[in-house]
Amino acid sequence: MAGSSRLTGAGDPEATGSPATRRRATILDVAAAAGVSRQTVTRAINDMPGISVETKRRVLDAASTLAYRPSRFGRGLVTGGDSQLGLVVSDLTNPYSPELAAAVVRRAAAEGWSVSLVDIGLAGSADRLLHSLHAQVDVIVGYLGEWALGWESRFGATPLILLDAGADSPHAGINLNPAAAIEDLAAHFVAVGTRRPVVLDASEPHATSGRGSAMMGALERRGLSPELVHASASTPEHASAVTAQVIRRATPPDAIFAFNDLMALGVLSACRHAGLDVPRDIRVAGVDGLTIGGLVAPTLTTLAVDFDEVARHTLELAVALGDRRPDIDLHRVVSHRLVLRESA
């Protein structure tokens, strides 16, 4: 190595060993290698007319040799580039997130948008993630939770579409409304003779969820006296634990309405381990309409979210906001739908 040229000090690890990171080839490098101008390279690379087959071949060979790749920034600057959607979910390991993502990705592809996926539930790095996402995309959509607070001052004019953040949110948003489906399910419970229903709610601090209290009300209005219990965490495991306690009583419930499908799976599991038959001994229902609910045994009755509908609104809002054309209804509502299956 003595005598070889180097730009860095002797102690620099970058200066030692193996083929170092080479500067990426640009259009000018290819042009020089092929002995043509850069616009001729553009013609060859982009398959445009007005270039002889022989020249094209020579250019493409040079490009290949140099491992040339057009810079998406250089190109995007002049063409405008594709639109990019940033999808933020809070926990990719909850099947709810990918079902939403699948619908959004599908719809986005149909509209010519790309989607960058971010899991904001990741330990500590949420702020950094949002910063880098906001620099890469045209519109951000998703479950931002507390991170939506002070958005304007932190991320300037990056349009934001909030999922299920409430109708009074200052941002554009899509809200889920389970009210009608809850009434339908309550009516169904009554119709099949339920007497002692339990509402198994999530673990929101000191509070009852909207869907929890809605179900309580719907059952009470029909003359039942539902019991409200909370899981200490919104997981199938905790749902299972609470269920195990409740069904061990002298007069156990004959129906359990779980906060979501994942928790309902925990309920099903606890019932099975206790030797209870669902739905004969006890009925179970969840919320979300996850695909998995149709694959377990018994299949799960649920209040399903129409993810395609959510995705449709998402892209509609994204396109409008991306075009700086906010002359549309910025608050959409998607209703849940009762899907009766074996468990209830």
Next chain:
Amino acid sequence: MAGSSRLTGAGDPEATGSPATRRRATILDVAAAAGVSRQTVTRAINDMPGISVETKRRVLDAASTLAYRPSRFGRGLVTGGDSQLGLVVSDLTNPYSPELAAAVVRRAAAEGWSVSLVDIGLAGSADRLLHSLHAQVDVIVGYLGEWALGWESRFGATPLILLDAGADSPHAGINLNPAAAIEDLAAHFVAVGTRRPVVLDASEPHATSGRGSAMMGALERRGLSPELVHASASTPEHASAVTAQVIRRATPPDAIFAFNDLMALGVLSACRHAGLDVPRDIRVAGVDGLTIGGLVAPTLTTLAVDFDEVARHTLELAVALGDRRPDIDLHRVVSHRLVLRESA
């Protein structure tokens, strides 16, 4: 509208109604509005030193009024931009895809990469999707299937990392190896007294999958005579149908090894509907290690993929290829691991 200026013809729909799409504000617009130079705008927007609080305020106000957002292309051209990974899956509705995606997104975030998610199983549009993806990302990784053929000629030098494409693939790749886990499971089956195992394979045309024949061999070597059956499609529903037939026989199987977890769920479902107890009457195992397998009742024994390990290799390869530094092992292997749960 008469007399108002318009650039387009009278019949142009763009010329009618509502605030039309305005040109997006640039840094120069903000500079003009605030009465400063563009580099002062840069300082304000990017929170850099060397600017008075009062000037900064004025610039930020102007930016806000104009809804200014820095162009990611302009910025990327000079800063280099973040690295972007394109993740291609074949079917986002199969839980396998999101579990992989979750791991990759998590790891990518840790390494400062963004990931764009594409579902190539979408009707017909695969080619268009790959084209637009290849223009947006630095490296593409995933299940490309037949689309990996002729990659070089179609997408030039865009680095490609193939998942589970076989060790003889010309591209960089990560391969899954179930061999050892299959031996472990076969040994377990034998140890617990299995006599009549069935291997329920996927519906690959006229062929037996690698894992299917590996399991057949592993069982035969242990003195058993396993039966091989194929589902007419690789879905839980078809797995369910085949299972229903097989367990109806005079001497039904006492164990079923399914091609993957999703099909194993179908098997569980069929067993339950037939009144068979798992694992007492019949044992069931799948492949993939999906989270859902731990949530159903009975919980599913499986050969688990270490998605974090796959993600780790993915990012390692992506970084190396993105840096044009292919002096590393371009073919990685991740082994399955036997996870014994209730079903077997």
Next chain:
DNA sequence: CTGAAAGCGCTTACAG
């Protein structure tokens, strides 16, 4: 069929 010029929107030195 090919190339010289202009410009997309930014940031990074550098000069005041």
Next chain:
DNA sequence: CTGAAAGCGCTTACAG
């Protein structure tokens, strides 16, 4: 603290 200049890598007219 502020601004004039240069340049990132590409494509789009335009001229030959």
